[in-house]
Amino acid sequence: MAGHTWDRVPIDAQSIEAPLSRSAIFLVVETMDGNDAIASVRATLGGLDDLIKTVGFRDLDGKLSCIAAIGSALWDRLSPSSRPAELKPFSPIDGPVHKAPSTPGDLLFHIRAERADLCFEFARLLLDTLGDAVRIVDETWGFRYFDARDLLGFVDGTANPVGQDIPESALVGEEDREFAGGSYVVTQKYLHDLSAWKAIGADRQEKIIGRTKVDNIELDDQAANQKSHKSLATIVDPQGVEHDILRDNMPFGSPGRREFGTYFIGYTRRLWVIEKMLQRMFIGEPKGAYDRLLDFSTARTGTTFFAPSRSTLAKLANAE
Template identity: 65%
Template sequence: MPESVSRPDNGRTAPAAYGAPVSPQGVDAPLRRSAVFLTLVVADGDEAMATVREVLADLGGLVKTVGFRDLANPVSCTVGIGSRIWTDLTGQERPAELHPFREIAGAAHTAVSTPGDLLFHIWSDRQDLCFELERLLLDALGTAVTTADEVSGFRYFDTRDLLGFVDGTANPVGRDLPESTLVGDEDPRFAGGSYVVVQKYLHSLTAWQALTTEQQEQIIGRTKADGVELDDAAEGQKAHKTLATITDEDGEHDILRDNMPFGRPGHGEFGTYFIGYSRRLWVIERMLERMFVGDPPGLHDRLLDFSTPATGTTFFVPPTTVLDALDAG
């Protein structure tokens, strides 16, 4: 998955004040211990669209309903809207870069494209609060939607993924955070919004654990114990962290990763849910091209030999003004 390698509180702004639920659309809300990633497909017809519009317009109310059950542990929810329903739902033209996830087929591995009209990224330090907010959302949406994918994530030890590496160290911090994640003057209609790409990666842990620690570190491009960057390879296959770093004449382009581990050991399922927020969708797309096609082409990211994407979907997280306007629609 695009480099997910942490920082205190994900390198973000401070949490909401004690006793205050976090408002929806807070892309920079602090990383929590539990999360739900819910991808839905909206049914055809005006009635279904009207139901979705009503629920999204009141998303803040649902967050408050759940959040006030434990004021010391905020719950938050960010909603992303896919390109297929964007215009019908909002009555507006799509954001400049919004389009369906584009399948990327390399010689050895493929980044698949899967359905999804709505993404709900729910997170809290309490798993039961995530569960409750998801339950209320699905109850409110009813038959207007079907579930395309549902993943419950958790923080694993000191923010490591199930491959054993610290997750999130490359995230932007401070003033770089909004610069990297929030749309600006380049698309003023949607300034303050963010593009988000999600992929569910399944790991072959047995094969991964058969490697030596040194082999794993060379694939990731960081030390396993403390996440220190290793020198880039002079030639041949590049490390994951190198392929997932995008630079051009304007410098390095960061994204915000909220990745979380998930799994069901009894079913042999172990994975990482990649979720990347970006001001520019093309940055994430370039990362994936470098990973799956290779740079140069043919030299793919070796992490993909052990991690297979089962989903791939793109959304736009609108500013709250867009959600508020749905109430008048």
Template identity: 40%
Template sequence: MVVAQTAVCAETGNYAVFLTLLVKAGGEAVIRRAAAALPSLTRTIADQVGEPELVSAFGIGADVWESVTGCAKPEGLEPFKALADGPRVAPSTPADLFVHIHSPRQDANLVLARELMRLLGDGATLVEEVMSYKHLGGRDLTGFVDGTENPEGEERAEVALVADGPHAGGSFVSLQRYVHDLARWEALPLPEQEGCIGRTKADDEELDDDVKPPTAHIARVVIEEDGEELEVVRHSLPYGGVGERGLYFVAYCADPAVFRRMLENMVMTDHEGHHDRLLDFTKPVTGASFFTPSATFLEGLA
């Protein structure tokens, strides 16, 4: 039986550690051993620190997939492609590997992250480490509830995981780190903020269609195809303190084209001249894509 990596479909924890790394020349064998050890290592540390909800996922990028795994790439795995339209830019930034760890405790997350980095040793270089947290019960730093329509329960696996074939139980994952301009955002009157999002701030109710602007965030990213809404499983969390602050956006999906369509609808101006107005107040500064194979696949790399 194929088993998915534990972080992919688990409900998002209160705290997370996100790591992106580059593989060093000749480091593939070290990476392979560390990746194979991660599922067991996660269980061991969960027992050691007394945190049963500690979970993890390890993603591998297109450029190093074959050299690290020795297998053909999953169909659809490609490097993140940058997008730009006027002042809105969704950049592509260097990253070969992605590590996602979350639980109700940041100390448990860091114990696992440090031990994994020890195993990775000289095989990889750390590009970025972001520690994120749940804010006000699940709100973004803009004050709005984040991920209201995120799939729940068994639907998470249906949305996130490849159903069959050699890469069954795996998931395509895309990430972007957003930096918010909270000073400009907080200067907006409440009705304008709600128009940017498409939902009410206090009680998270969707605005009526005759009130919701076509530039509202949810108007841009809620896409229906053949009567079905396209979905991703989000593990996004705020990060930062009194200085730079924003959202670390993570989307898992069985089909990478779904996230891409959402991003294009946000960044690119449509034929009526509309784009996602939320991007006037926040900007992505990173962008990378990976495939998180099943835990069964990872452990088979040993």
């Protein structure tokens, strides 16, 4: 691959490349004020691997993992002298029709396993360890839906990089060597109006998404001034290079509350790629020709984090 430099960059990334699991918990917390809270956070980050082993040994086939990612404000408290080059708070987007809000979050724990009970037990012990040092902002339980489809009925994550393309797309490299092996993470919770979505019929749904519903085949955009979700989410730089991100989106919901959604989580080597994707979706390309999927899916949250490499996470945990 052109520009591939990973033979010269040591990589000890967290388990970002793990395949889509059957269950997940997305846990976002804020850190309380004071040195005691920071000390508790450092101790918890330093003990994550041991906690994974403590819970995961019960079923090694359950493939329990947890990625810890840190928001901009907390990063400054943990490491005021150095920070990833692109790390900053989520930038809200005020589109002509729809908005992408920015919401709080100091820490993200992306917990994954093939069993929901492993995710549950890990989250329980994790929060016991953090104690009063944090306040829960959001806890979302995700699940695999049939053959990796979202609740809109379409296969999600089709464009994900695979194999050797994953580090090139998702992990920081030589451009920010101190933080090589880390990844920028953007999360958003989208709530779907399934009744309105069902009412428009499969043909229009496919035109909005840009893929067929049954067999997941890409479709060409029908109108020059209205791109599909697939096209708007495809980012190509001025040199003609396409930049992928790694998505680990999962459905979530509660039929009793009539709540149906998708938890978007994107890992990227370059934060600007996801920012550009969201600008195209909410503002439009051309301006005003926004992603028509947003007429049925409303963004409720928006937060940016950085998931450091294992060695960097250890340094943050052990810093004074």
